Amino acid sequence: MLRRTCDLDLLLFFARHPRSLLTSENIAAYLGYDLKDVADSLDVLSSAGIVTRSQTTHVARMYVFTPGGTDGGWLLSLIELASTREGRVALAEALAGARGTSRGPLALVASDRMAETG
Amino acid sequence: MKPSDTGAEATTPERDLVKTGISGLDPILSAGIPRRNVILIEGAIGTGKTTLGVEFVYRGASVFDEPGIIVLFEVSPDKLIRDAAGFGWDLPALERAGRLRIIFTTRPVFRQELQQADSLLLEEAAKMGARRIFVDGVGGVVEAAAVPEPREAFQILVEGLQRENLTAMLALEAAALNDASLPEESITDTVIRLRMEDQQRATVRSIEIVKSRGHDFQMGRHSYRIVDGRGIEVYRRVQAPRKGTRDRAAAFDTSKRVSTGVPGLDEVVNGGYYLGSTTVVAGISGVGKSVMACHYIAEGARRGERSLMLSLDEQVPQVLRNATSIGIDLQAEIDRGLIRLHYHPPQEIEVDHHFHDIEQIVQEFKPVRVVIDSLSTYGSNLGTTGRVFRDFFHALIALMKEEQIAAVYNHENPEMLGMSSMMGDFAMSSLVDNIILLNWIELGDSFRLGLTVAKMRANPTSHVTHECEVVDGQGMRVLPRNLSLALPPAPFAAYRGLVSRAPQRQTMPPKDDA
Numbered sequence: 001m002l003r004r005t006c007d008l009d010l011l012l013f014f015a016r017h018p019r020s021l022l023t024s025e026n027i028a029a030y031l032g033y034d035l036k037d038v039a040d041s042l043d044v045l046s047s048a049g050i051v052t053r054s055q056t057t058h059v060a061r062m063y064v065f066t067p068g069g070t071d072g073g074w075l076l077s078l079i080e081l082a083s084t085r086e087g088r089v090a091l092a093e094a095l096a097g098a099r100g101t102s103r104g105p106l107a108l109v110a111s112d113r114m115a116e117t118g
Numbered sequence: 119m120k121p122s123d124t125g126a127e128a129t130t131p132e133r134d135l136v137k138t139g140i141s142g143l144d145p146i147l148s149a150g151i152p153r154r155n156v157i158l159i160e161g162a163i164g165t166g167k168t169t170l171g172v173e174f175v176y177r178g179a180s181v182f183d184e185p186g187i188i189v190l191f192e193v194s195p196d197k198l199i200r201d202a203a204g205f206g207w208d209l210p211a212l213e214r215a216g217r218l219r220i221i222f223t224t225r226p227v228f229r230q231e232l233q234q235a236d237s238l239l240l241e242e243a244a245k246m247g248a249r250r251i252f253v254d255g256v257g258g259v260v261e262a263a264a265v266p267e268p269r270e271a272f273q274i275l276v277e278g279l280q281r282e283n284l285t286a287m288l289a290l291e292a293a294a295l296n297d298a299s300l301p302e303e304s305i306t307d308t309v310i311r312l313r314m315e316d317q318q319r320a321t322v323r324s325i326e327i328v329k330s331r332g333h334d335f336q337m338g339r340h341s342y343r344i345v346d347g348r349g350i351e352v353y354r355r356v357q358a359p360r361k362g363t364r365d366r367a368a369a370f371d372t373s374k375r376v377s378t379g380v381p382g383l384d385e386v387v388n389g390g391y392y393l394g395s396t397t398v399v400a401g402i403s404g405v406g407k408s409v410m411a412c413h414y415i416a417e418g419a420r421r422g423e424r425s426l427m428l429s430l431d432e433q434v435p436q437v438l439r440n441a442t443s444i445g446i447d448l449q450a451e452i453d454r455g456l457i458r459l460h461y462h463p464p465q466e467i468e469v470d471h472h473f474h475d476i477e478q479i480v481q482e483f484k485p486v487r488v489v490i491d492s493l494s495t496y497g498s499n500l501g502t503t504g505r506v507f508r509d510f511f512h513a514l515i516a517l518m519k520e521e522q523i524a525a526v527y528n529h530e531n532p533e534m535l536g537m538s539s540m541m542g543d544f545a546m547s548s549l550v551d552n553i554i555l556l557n558w559i560e561l562g563d564s565f566r567l568g569l570t571v572a573k574m575r576a577n578p579t580s581h582v583t584h585e586c587e588v589v590d591g592q593g594m595r596v597l598p599r600n601l602s603l604a605l606p607p608a609p610f611a612a613y614r615g616l617v618s619r620a621p622q623r624q625t626m627p628p629k630d631d632a
Contacts, residue, residue: 016196018213021223021231021239054238060227062238 001048005092006033008082010041014051015079018065026060050075135333136184136250136285139177140170142352142474143325146340151308152332153285156276158256158302160292161312165323166344167289168193169205170312171252173349174287176207179217184249187242187284188220189228191255195220205349216246225259229271232278240282248284256288256302272302307331313339320466325352341470353470357509376487376524379417380410382586382596386571388579391524391552393486395575396515398493398547400529401556406567406586407528408432409594410556411489412441412448414526419451423486426479427457430464430495437461444593458483464495469510476514480521488523490514494530508546515549534558551575556586569596 002008009031014020028038045051054062067075081087135150144150151157159167175186190198198220199209212218219242223231231237243251253259259275279286290302303309309328314321324339342352375390384390391397399407415425429437437459441448451457460479462472480488493511500507518525527550535558547553553573558565570583585597605623613621 016194017222018195019219019221021221021227023224023227026224026227056236056238058231058234058236058238060223060231060238062221062242 002044003095004037004041005095006031006037006041007044008088008091008095009033010038010045011050011075012079012082012088014045014063014065015067017063020063021060022063023060136178137182138174139181140173140350140352141348142340142342142354143350146325146327146336146352146354146358147330148334148336150333151285151330154280154283155285155307155331156279156305157285157287157308157310158290158306159287159310159312160290160303162292162314165312165314166342166350167291167312168198168254169201169344170310170350171254171287171289172198172202172209173205173207175218175250175252176202176209176212178250179212180207185217185246186219186250186252187239187246187248188218189239189251189253190220190222191225191228191259193254195222204346206347207349219246219248225255228253229259229275232275237278240278243282243284248282250287251279251284252287252289253279254289255291257290257292269305272305276305303328312342318466320468322468341468343471353468353474355470356473356513357505376423377417377421378410379413379415379420380586380594380596382584382598383410383569386569386579386582386584386596387552387554387574388577391526392577393524394519394522395524395551396518396549397524397526397552397554398529398550399526399554399556400531402532402534402558403530405556405558406588406594407530407556408437408440408491409444409588411491411526411528412437412444412446413593415457415487415489416441416446416448416451418485418487419454419456422456424455424483425451425457425487425489426460426483426485427489427491428460428462428476428479429491430462431491433461434459443590444588445591446593458485464499467496467499469500469506473510473513473517477517480517480523484521485523488518488525490525490527492528492530494528511546512549531555535560547573552577557583559583 002011010027013027013031024035024038024042027042028035031038033041042051042053046053049066052064052066056062067073067079078091082091134153136153136155137144137150138147159170161167172188175188178184178186188198202209209218209220213220221239221242223239228239231239242248256272256275259271276286288302288306308330311326311328313324313326315324316322323342323344325342326339327335327337336354336358338355338358340352340355340358342350345351372392374393375388376393377384377390378387399410401407411427415427418425427437432440438448448457448459452459458479462475496510497507500510515525550573552571552575555568555570555572557568557570559568560566567586567588568583569586570581571579572581582599584599586594587597588594608623610616613623615621
């Protein structure tokens with residue numbers, strides 16, 4: 001599901017800002033990614049049900065983080081793991097190395113993490 | 119409506135008022151702020167604007183069944199939630215219950231949103247039935263508007279907020295507040311100014327209602343604190359007028375007197391002090407004022423009356439030890455719930471907060487007797503030349519009268535032998551009902567203790583100086599007068615130097631000029 005660091009960083013951004021009224025440009029500026037990368041990542045998170053966004057003609061949209069929409073609570077473990085610099089770097093490396101596997105790389109990392117913590 | 123100079127009660131119907139729920143603030147606002155008012159909170163960095171705004175919304179959602187929205191531009195919502203948890207406010211629980219929304223946005227987006235007829239923000243407010251909104255950092259919203267003018271941009275912002283019948287609180291950072299008014303102040307309905315000021319190396323916070331349309335409020339700079347685990351606590355400035363009952367309560371009930379507890383003293387003061395009276399015991403350090411105080415509260419306990427001693431000079435263990443040395447077991451009475459001893463460190467007394475504490479203790483404990491030890495310590499901390507000390511003492515007296523407490527204030531008079539003034543620099547003897555002077559009198563090679571009732575308001579008494587003694591293990595007593603050893607009273611004519619402070623009795627009566 002999450003395949004690029006932009007997806008991860010956007011996920012972390014919404015975890016910190018669970019309800020935000022922003023433009024895509026705002027988000028791109030906050031995260032330091034191209035607008036297109038952000039737009040793609042927004043689609044990813046939205047398709048996964050992690051973020052809902054208002055359908056509107058406005059320039060800005062209301063983004064609402066909906067972690068309860070995912071199965072198993074793995075998302076919160078993932079966010080906790082990524083809350084440190086080391087964790088985020090490890091996850092970013094996992095993303096880079098695991099592209100092309102049948103399962104989403106972050107899902108793999110999260111399941112490993114949950115196995116470690118019991 | 120004009121602000122109150124008289125402490126008048128609220129006149130706006132309660133249903134039309136929004137209670138902030140912030141401790142101590144609603145009484146200053148005469149019960150609350152008119153619904154749909156736009157409230158500007160202005161102050162420098164660190165004054166607590168965000169805390170006040172968040173508490174306004176939190177109390178609304180959790181106490182008054184008024185859901186609310188918090189709009190943030192800079193502070194990350196997760197940090198706001200963390201900080202709020204430090205005050206005991208569970209914001210995530212309110213979010214889960216649909217009673218709170220924390221929305222992170224940018225100033226340009228926010229401004230554009232409020233100008234849209236189908237604003238997402240206002241739609242969110244309508245969906246959740248929001249009644250309150252707090253916008254943290256509204257100054258930049260106006261400044262970010264290139265067109266129209268900032269004043270007009272602010273007006274548009276206010277109009278947008280009022281469309282949804284929200285009572286809005288807007289935080290505005292004002293680096294240096296002075297008498298010059300900000301454009302936002304004239305557009306908003308209520309202006310609340312927060313300040314932090316240095317006072318003799320201490321930092322003091324103050325809150326002032328500059329204006330508030332549609333209701334009464336109490337003017338002036340009141341104090342406030344930001345308290346861990348609780349939030350903001352506002353303490354009405356001690357000078358502010360209290361409710362009228364305090365004045366009405368001043369009338370004495372002449373049927374009840376409170377015994378002093380000092381053997382022999384009740385006879386000197388016509389049987390004791392009236393309820394609601396103010397007594398000052400003045401004398402130099404070590405003369406026995408605190409001993410008298412111990413007798414006073416112990417006598418109250420013996421009669422089953424509650425007594426409170428507020429000490430600024432000695433800590434509680436020291437007071438207990440001193441009492442034990444004169445045969446009084448205060449600890450036993452504390453354990454019975456009849457006596458309370460409170461020690462307040464005199465350093466950096468913040469007078470509004472201090473008075474608030476005393477008021478809380480008095481109203482909760484309901485003592486019949488109170489001893490304050492000592493007035494002179496207040497004077498040395500608050501200063502005796504300005505109005506603060508006098509206003510504080512005035513408020514203290516009014517509180518005690520309202521609660522019909524017989525209050526005794528110890529006062530250290532600096533003069534060792536004799537007194538040229540009853541209260542020294544404290545020009546407050548007119549506020550006091552009773553004044554008892556304790557004096558050292560040098561006779562032969564000894565200092566002996568003299569007690570004189572200098573004043574008993576509406577309660578004539580003799581001004582004879584009585585000898586007292588303080589005996590280890592027994593305490594103080596007023597010695598009986600042995601009139602058989604005294605010279606018989608003589609008319610003024612038998613003396614010379616009557617106004618010289620040292621009149622001398624003549625051995626032979628003067629010749630009658632007539």
